[in-house]
Structure formats: C-alpha cells, structure tokens
Amino acid sequence: MSKKIAIIDEDQNICRFLSESLKLKGYQVEVFNSAEAAQETIDAGKFDLALADILLPGISGLELCRNLRNAEATATLPIILMTAFQKETRQINAAREEFGANDYLLKPFTLATLHERIDKLIGVPATRGPARQLHVEGDLAVTPLPALLHNLYTLQATGLLHLERGERRKIVYVKDGYPIFVRSNLIRECLGKMLVHDGLISQAQCDDSLQKVKESGRLQGTVLIEMGLLTPEQLHRFLSRQVTEKLLEAFGWTDGSFRFLQGKDFKSGVTSIELSPAMLILQGIRRYFSDTRTAELLAPHRHHYLVQTENPHYRFQDLELNRRDAEVLALCRGGFTLEELLAQFPLSHRELEQFLAGLLTAEILESREAPVVQAGEEDLAVLHQFADTRELRQRILADYARLLSLDHFALFEVTRDAGADEIRRKYFALAKKYHPDQFLQKHLSEDLTAKINELFRHIGEAYQVISNPKSRQDYLDQISGRKKERQQDVTDILQAETAFQKGMVFLRAKNYPEALEAFSWAVKLSPKEPEYLTSYAWAKFKAYPGDRERLGESMQALQHSLDLNNRLDRSHLYLGYLLKQEGREREAEKQFEMAIKCNPRCTEALRELRLINMRRTRPDGGGLLAKVFKK
Template sequence: MFIRMRGARDEMTVKIGIIDDDQGSVQALSEYAVTLGYEVVSARDGEEGFQLFTRERPDILLLDGLLPKLHGFDLCRKIKEMPEGKETPILLISGVYKGHKYRMQSSKEYLADGYFEKPLNVQNLFTRIEDLTGNRADAGEGLNTARLHFKKLKDGTILRLLHTLYGENRTGILYLEKGNIRKSIYFKDGYISFAVSNQKEERLGELLLSDHKISPMQYSEISQTMKETGKRLGLLLLESGRIDAATLETYLQRQLTNILHSVFTWNSGYYDFVPSTDHDEYITLKAAPAQVIIRGVQKTYTAEMLERHFPEIHTVFVLSSDPRFRFQNIQLNEKEEKILSLVDGSRSVEEIVHQAQLPSVMVRKFLYALFLCRIIHKKGAEEMTEDDVDLMAGHGAEPLMDEDQRSSILRKYIQVQSQNPYEILEISKTKDKKLIKQGFMKMAKTYHPDRYFHKLDDKYNDYIKVIFQRINQVYQELLQNISKTEKETLKAAPSDPCLREPPKDESISRAEHFFEKGMALSRQGDLEGAQNALISAIQVHPKETEYHIQLGLIFMEGADEQPDRLDLAESAFNYAMNLSSRDARPFFYLGCVYKVRDDTDRSEQMFSRALERDPKYIEAMREIRLIHLRKKKSIKQILQEMIGIQ
C-alpha cells in the first residue's frame, strides 16, 4: 500500500520515499516533511518499498534497517545496483543496528549515503536530505525556509511577534526571510531557545574562528565530521576538548543575540511560525523575550525609527496590573531603574524625560521597549493603586538554588493541589477585592516563571508553572464569586464551584514520603529496603523521573554481586529517559551501564547525548575523553605490534 502526502510546492517539489513498518514513525516524518514543503510517498515493507521505487522514482529514500519481507540493508544495495537507482540518495535508519560498525557497513557494503540511529535527530536528518537533494535554500546551519507559507513582514512586526509568542507560551520555529537572507528562531514555551542563520558571519563556527578559538584546519576537520555523524558543531568541539562548556554557552548566546538584533530593524520581508514539539537537538539558552527586546531596541533603533514607532510625548503610562507581563525577567541598570520609577500614572513621557535628566532618545527607547513587552500601558486601562506600585517594585529574581528553597517550591506545588483559593493566595477569607488583589500580586510576583526559568531544572520549572497557573485561576474565581455574591455571607454554599476546595490529592505527598524513606535507607546501606521504598513511590507517582533515576542507581550498587541487577538498572534509566528526554542524567547513567558491559559504542553514544542536553556535564565530558584516549591507545598498540612482527 502506497501513501502519498504533498506539501505546498511547485513542479520542482522534492519527493521523499519513506519505507518503514512502524506507521507511527512514517506518520511523524511525513507530517514534518510536508510542513517543509516536500512530497512524501511511503511503503510498509521491503517488497512494497522496491515497487514504490520503480513506480514513483522518489528523489531520495529513507529506509528502516529492519524491514519485513526484504531487509532494509538488502533493499538499499538492490536499488543502488540498479542503473536507475545508482544516483538516488538513500539514508538508512535503525533503532537496532547501532554503532560505528554498522555505520561503516551501511556505506561500504550496502552503498547507503548516510546512516541515522533512532531516536532520530530530525533536524540533522533533514539537513542531510537537503544536502543530498540540492534542495537547501542556502548554506545556513540546518536552515531551509524556501518551502513555508510566508506572510508579509511590516514595520515593527518582528518585535510584536516575539512578545506575542511569549504571551501565548508557544513552542515552534519562527522563520524569517528577506531577499536571500534566511533566519530561524526557535521557541520553547514562549522563551527563545536557539537561532540559526544562513549569513556566514552569524554562524557559530565563524564566530569562533574570528576570535581564534579554533583554527581554520580544526574547523574544516570538524565540518567534515559533522557531515559524517550528524552531530552539531558545539557538541563535537566539547567532545574533542577544543572548547569548554562555558565558552560554548557564551558564543551560542552571542550568536543568538547577533541574529535577533539583526532582524529588529527589518521593515519588509516574510515570516511564518510553525508550531512543533520540543527541540532536543539544540542546546537551549531560554532567553526571555522582554530582555531581548529591551536590549535590542536600545542597540538597533535610530531616532528616526523611534519617532515613527513611538511618537508619544504627552501620553501618560502606568505599570501593567497583569503579573504575567509585569514580572517578566528583566535586568535593569541604575538609569533604567530610575526611568521606571517615574512611570506612576501621573507623568507624561515628556515629563519623565525632563525629570530623569537623561538623553531623550535613551529614555524613549526604554519606554517603547517596556510598552512592547506590555510591562507598561497607556493610562486609561485598569488603574494601579499606590499599594500595587509599592508591591510591584523591584525586578531582580532571587535565585532559588539551595535545597531548602527547592523544598519550599515542592511544598507549595503540593499545597496548591488541595488548598482553597484563600490559602493559595495566603490571605484570610474576605470579600475585600483590594486585599484579594494584593495577595494575588504578591504570590504572582513570588512564583512568576520568569524569575526561575534559568535557575531550575525542568522538573521544578514545571512545578513553578503549575503554581503560577493555579494562583491566576483562583484569583479569577474569587473575583467572579464576589461579584455574584456581594450581598451574601462570606461562607459560600457547598455547591458554589468558585469557593469549593479542589479535590484532595495526597498522592504526591505519599510518593515523596516513600522517596525520602528510600533515600534514607540507601544512605544507611539498606539497599533492599531502599529499593522497596522507591518502588512504592513509583507505584504511587509513576511519572516522576527522579524516582526512576534513584532506583536505577540503587540497582547498580548491587550489580557486582548480582549481575542481573544491571538489567534492572538499565530498565529504570530507560524509563526515566522516556519520561524526561531533556534530562541529561538518564543518558549518562545508561552510558555507565554500557561501560560496565564493555559496550564502548553504546556508552559513548549515551555520554554524547547527555552532553547534548547539558554541555556543562563534566562527568559525561570526562567519560567521552577517556573513551577517545583508549581508542587512540588501541590504535597505537596495534601499530607497535605490526612493527614488532615485521
């Protein structure tokens, strides 16, 4: 059975043939390819795949290595040995045959043009497809925007887009095009996480070259390795020890800033936003759009542009009363703090400029950026009280790094599952809207996600998001309820959905009890007791990554005496990896399991994946370097033996 899907392309559409018996994989790859404008045909086994090739003549084939009826490797060679198939690029994909050995065999014995292991790095796969089909718009880093459904850019559109995507918590890719210039900005939950460009001076390698962090020869060698392995430049530089994690992060941040600032002044061009899932293939920097916009406007806007976009002189601005926007993560200098302190609903822009005693253009740029980010708005919307202004003073986030503060977040997360609205806002029962608003603003400021997104891991960031959403929810519930029951007593009827307490959910608390018990028993050396306690925690709350990781580590502790425990550890780490694909630890510990088994290829692969997710993972970096050293030593020993024999 053949399946055909088409993207929005002209007669030069590139046709991809996907041969895989896993229909989930076929569907996912097909939808992604169609989004990029490719045409897709597919088949479910090797024999169907061969028929598909002879009928459809796709421009490129993606073959699963383990196909029914005709093995994927054999199908690859069969097509390549045909006169009409000799020039057709074929990429083999496998979740079973892994490691350098199979990669070499795929090209030498079966004539494949590339080899990819599952789970797939889709971005690298399609970059390779573009290379092989000549279908790339330009030589940008993994960038192809020529096949999207673009809309016209207008003056100021990009800045508004950045903040709209933030306000809607969007995840996906914003594609931008102007003439031959193409850029892509990646978003995760509204935050800017990565950017790529087809402009040579904005590529990571060029930035490192210009500052002499790598040599031209090193860049050339690593570029070749990138093509052969599909790995990113940054990861290869880390693995080889040419740069450290801190340097890589600095240059990635610089690359991101350069790309973003370069598009702020665009007043024409095209854009499209494509929603998608998380981007595991990128080292996420999580830049808050508000900070990016403020710095970008200050750096790139001219007086003429400012006059065009922000002509207000006599307008009076007030601070936003919406905590989602008011408490965004912005780091202000002393002059900016002074300007913001003058925005109190009583002064016009002209008066703020006069009282700030700072250059007019500087003050107006800053106010315009705050307006774009919705931190301030024109007077006339909901007015701010003096209490609100006092409460909302200050911008810097206190980092929550120590265990006591993490425990505090966890306790609040558990509490908001069962507390009533007043308890969540930490106020007494009241119908005074002013007191309720003050409680809401205080809690919203304390638990705004922007305050912590760069300080906490994914698990605790998720806790913060739930807390913040619940705070907003109960605030709206209380206001709605009071509006409906102004003349009633404070005690609402049990049937009133606005004041009814949420259903009790003690599962998280129970699971944490078992987990803490397991950790205590582990420290005492009682592995069996610790194991049983952690299993109990998992039974109560099976989707907590940390429980599975710690259970795997306990299994590993006893693996010397009971080798079968290594299999149990592997299973636990695999489960944790599936729960949280962005957490580096399950990958690292799986690498340790394979290291114990002397499976060098798989251990190196896992350590590399851990490093992809956390470039500062020193243990993973050290293990990779040790593997490379052992490989070099083995080659040296072989050469010495050969010389000795001769």
C-alpha cells in the same frame, strides 16, 4: 451550517491567530479591527457569538457590548470580552452585570481556554474544520518580530516559528509562549565562525576542528575541548549566547515573512534561550532597531501617560535592568507622559526611547490618555531565592501542594470579609513570587513547569473570584467541595517526594534494592517527574547487574526522562554508562558529551570521555584530551 463568530480586536496579528484556530475547530469567522466596522454587520444577526477586546479605537468593547444588547436582533447574542488589564476588574464586573457580557478572558490565555469558553456558550461545532495544525503566516514588515513574539506569549503558544528573509532562514522553537531554541542557515552563526569572530580561536584552529569533526562524527564543541581551545564552562556559556544571538539578529529584519506551525511534540537542543520574551524584545530593539523604527513604535504613545500594567503575567516578566532603567520604570506611575519622562533624562534620550519601546511592546507598560495614580508596592514580598535545583524542586512541590489545598482566603492570608486593597496587595505579592519568568533559568522539568503555570493561574483565578462580591459569595457556598477535589492530588505529590528522598538515602548507601523500591513508588505517584525516573532507572540497573532485560527497561526509563527534560546531566550520564555496558561506545560518547553540555562540571562524564579518547590514541599519551587533563 457551521456557527459563525465575529472577532473584534485592533491587533491584526492576534486576530489572525484567533481566526485560524477557530476555523480549525469548525467555526466560520469574520474579523473586524474596530467596533464601528463590526457594529452594522453584527446588528444584522448573522453571528452566533462575538469575541471583542475591551480596548478598541473609537467605540470600546464595553460600549459595543451595550449596543448589541440594546438591539433586538442581538439582545441574546453570546459575547466574550478580552482584556489585558488586571485593573479593569470593575469594568469586567460591569461587563457582566451592567453591559451584559456572558464571559471575559484575561490575557494572556491559551487557545484551548478560548475554545472551552466558546464551546460552553454555543456548543461544539457540528462539523470540524480541516484536519491540520494551526498554521498562521504573515509579513514581518506589517508585524515586526517584537510584536510577533509578544503575540505568541499572549496566546501561550507552542510550536515552530519559521522566519525567512531572502536566502536567510531561521526556525524558532516556542514553548508556552517562550522562545527556547533557534536554528539558522547562516554560516556566520555556526559555532566555529562565531568563536573566530570573537577571537577565541583562529580560523586555522576552526578549520582543524572541522576536519576532526568530519573524521570522528563528534560535536565541534567537544572537539574544541579536546584540542585544549575551550573549557567545558566556556563552551556552555558560549552555546547559550549563540542560540540567543541567532534570534536577536532577526530583530534587524525590516521585511521578510513568518510562518507559525502549532505543535506539541518537538525536541530542541540542550542549550536553550534563558531570557524572557520581554527581555528578548528589549535587547532586540536596543541592538537592532534604528531610531526611525523605534520612533514608529513610540508614535501612538508620545503624549500619553505611562503606567505599569496591573496584569501580573505581563508586569512581572523577568527583566535585567540597569540603575537608570529601574529609575525610569519607577517613574511610570501614570503621572508623566512619555515626552515628559524623556525630558527628565536629556543625555540618555535614545537609550530611553528604546527602553520604553520595548516595555510598551511587551505590555509591561500601558499608555493612557489621562493621568492616573498607581499605588506603591513597598510592602510587596521579595522573591525567595532558592539554593539549588533539588531544593528548588522540593520547594515548588511543597508550595504547590500547600497552596492548592488552601481555600482562596487562606491562599492570600486574608479574612473572608477582607477589603479590596488588602486582597490586591497580597495577590500581587504571590503573583510576583510565582510568575513563571522567575524560574526561567532553573532548567525545570516539564512537570514542574506545568505545576508553576498551574499555580500561577490558580492565584489569578482565586483573585478574580474573591475580588468580586457576587463571585465571592458563590465561592463561599461551595468552598468545602473544592478542597476535597484537590486533596488526593496533593497527598500523592507529597508522598512521591517523600519516597524519592528515602530512595536517595538508600542510593547513597548503595542499598540498590531498597532504593529501587522507593523510587518505584515515587514514579507510580508522579510518573512525569524526570528526576524520579532517572533515579529509578539507575537503581534498577545497579540492583540487577548483568540482567539484560532489566538493562533494557532502565534504558527506556532514562530515554523517557530525557523526553520530559533533556537538560538533566545525570540522565545523559547514566544512559552513557548503560550504552557503554552494551558495547555501544559511540552512542555512549554522545551521551557523555550531552551531560557536559548540561553541566560543565560533570566530572564523571569528563572522565569517561578521557578514557574513550585514551583508547583511541597513542600509548605515549599524545591524545586529543591530553592538554586538558595534564593540568
């Protein structure tokens, strides 16, 4: 018989995700929304493991843990506690030592991490569950979209979120908890209709462009550029806004259904959502929530004290705040209730209710029954601003290599006998600097994004280790071995970047054989870095002109680079050149269009589109791009 797990969490939707994922692993699962509901059933000894949130209504997760330890039937039951509150370090230590918990998970965490922790405690299930992807369904009237997006962020989920309301359909592409792209069946949300609505083009011009799209098979945005109605920069800005608007519109749905399908491999458009989940939640509530819906979100918190969370993964989500918002957030230190805060801004009551509802939903704010005192952060480091994408990549790789090579004490620049307050200050500074949201709009490759996520997790894990006296001592006993484990990876990263920079020097000098040799070495050491692959492919093509076999290899490398990051304009541009060399003009044209979508200032792609258009139009210069390029 398969092993049975009890899940105890007030959030029914989180329970649904956890339950379904564990069933797919082969476990039996029973869900409880309070400790009181779970206590009697678990006491009967019918479970192999309990997974409980620390903060539960009524009896807390800690008290439940102690009760289970004191009962003969559950005295040795493996227990994992979950918490979103970084300030609960003392409680976490107590959970292990005083209350008897076997392990704990700090939210957000991935389902894979949960599975690993459970497998360590009770072993891998003898029989696996059904061979299918995680599939979770629900009602948007019960789990509104803001809460659903935050659930996905908490679980760092990747997959497709299907939203339906009547005849309306939307598909949200989610990557590591971040919505990145949306498709919609609403006609009013198509590019032309939205441009007409905003007054950027007329309905007649929209109809004319659609006719040209049918005739040529080209993208409407490119056709509008050729007609002189949009510049590439205008198109890029509008597409970014369009994909965000498609998601925000669904915040207005008071009912409907959702279905989440977990997955790893999917391709989204080049134009993506560039807002953090917290910012999407805040904008969605402000623009689409009625006063009644906002009041429902705030009802449980009205007379509670608001405090900024100590969990850096939630606290440092990227937000665009106006002056008043920043002032209100600064007041959320645990000394004022929600009602008291609102009373201080009587002329902005509605806007502040929406603001606080958004931050509470995203767990940037916590509500406490009693006042708390939270230390100031005047001494926290300010996030370093990077100049451009290439400098950013170099900085990330250098920081990644350097910080992972350090022991936990050197990481935070503290001595081995440093006090808790000093460690906490240094931890918050690093966590803020390397929070993944800080890099949202940088269009990083998957490899770099993974390094940022790994570095952020490493900072959190390091803090947990050295902030606990017992685990700090255990770490000191094994510190030298850990440094050796990471040394080779760090060396490879630095050598790969050095080889890439060397190759760029040769490429600029048009010494293609030497450039190819350097890029080959960079790709060998770091095969998932798209910019390395793109430069390698281009150098190979240039080093062996006329060699069809090498041409094919270069095209494969460029396609692989685009699979890793489809936002690199140079990858699309070079692939366009190679397709053009093959005589595949229509496919080349598509790549040049994509290069412009990635970078509206890609003059080489604009020039190629102009040349293609000139070959199709009259000799008198009356081509579709004439209006753009006569200027």
